[in-house]
Amino acid sequence: MKDNSLYKLGGVCSFLVGISYVVIGIATLLQSRALTVENNAQSPFMFFESNRAVLLSQYWAMTLGAVFALAVIPAVSEKVRHLNEGWVRWTSTLAMLGFAVTILDNYWAIVTTSARAAAYSGGSEAVRAALTVPGAPQFIDIQGWLGFGAVGLWILVVSLLALRGNVFPRLLTYLGIVLAIAYFLAMITMIFPDVRGMLLAIAGIGGILLAPLWYGWIGVFLYRKSSH
Numbered sequence: 657m658k659d660n661s662l663y664k665l666g667g668v669c670s671f672l673v674g675i676s677y678v679v680i681g682i683a684t685l686l687q688s689r690a691l692t693v694e695n696n697a698q699s700p701f702m703f704f705e706s707n708r709a710v711l712l713s714q715y716w717a718m719t720l721g722a723v724f725a726l727a728v729i730p731a732v733s734e735k736v737r738h739l740n741e742g743w744v745r746w747t748s749t750l751a752m753l754g755f756a757v758t759i760l761d762n763y764w765a766i767v768t769t770s771a772r773a774a775a776y777s778g779g780s781e782a783v784r785a786a787l788t789v790p791g792a793p794q795f796i797d798i799q800g801w802l803g804f805g806a807v808g809l810w811i812l813v814v815s816l817l818a819l820r821g822n823v824f825p826r827l828l829t830y831l832g833i834v835l836a837i838a839y840f841l842a843m844i845t846m847i848f849p850d851v852r853g854m855l856l857a858i859a860g861i862g863g864i865l866l867a868p869l870w871y872g873w874i875g876v877f878l879y880r881k882s883s884h
Contacts, residue, residue, distance in 0.1 A: 662882075667880075670871045672720075672724045673725050677864075677868045679717035712770075719758075733814060743817070751807045754797075758797070800842060808837075834866060838863070
């Protein structure tokens with residue numbers, strides 16, 4: 657009897673990843689609204705203190721979403737592996753690395769940002785200056801090469817292979833291709849902050865709308881396949 661537990665687990669986790677993106681999208685919108693009414697020049701730590709619940713919700717959603725995504729990648733990859741094993745294995749490994757780094761970066765933010773914000777608000781000018789040194793390293797994936805670039809490449813590869821092999825519903829494969837482009841655009845806005853604006857808006861649509869749709873649909877597809 658064939659063991660379909662990989663697809664069942666991947667399907668459930670993919671649906672949970674979709675929910676995490678909904679939370680991330682709502683948190684992002686609330687942050688954007690807060691930036692329009694608050695002083696954009698204020699310290700990031702002061703902004704954190706005034707928007708603690710929203711930011712922590714986003715960090716937890718990104719952390720847990722990435723944890724669940726580690727179960728999605730093997731399940732989705734297995735469906736298209738026979739079409740090009742080399743590309744699937746390589747890009748799925750990169751995507752798992754990307755989500756692993758996302759876990760580390762956001763858990764780091766959860767653990768340290770509250771303490772650093774408290775130290776900033778109650779600290780002397782010297783302490784505040786030390787906490788806000790320009791260019792001080794805080795995260796691993798500063799430019800998004802792994803969290804956005806590697807994950808986007810994997811989604812693009814599995815979508816193109818699924819389109820060629822007629823593995824997923826055709827509309828789902830097109831949605832995956834568009835989502836992959838949104839991931840790449842998000843990475844570009846992090847590498848080149850000066851080119852933000854429309855690119856950031858397009859990337860935002862990908863995170864708020866396309867990602868929940870793709871992961872949710874993939875989740876339903878995998879779960880149904882697990883019963884066959």
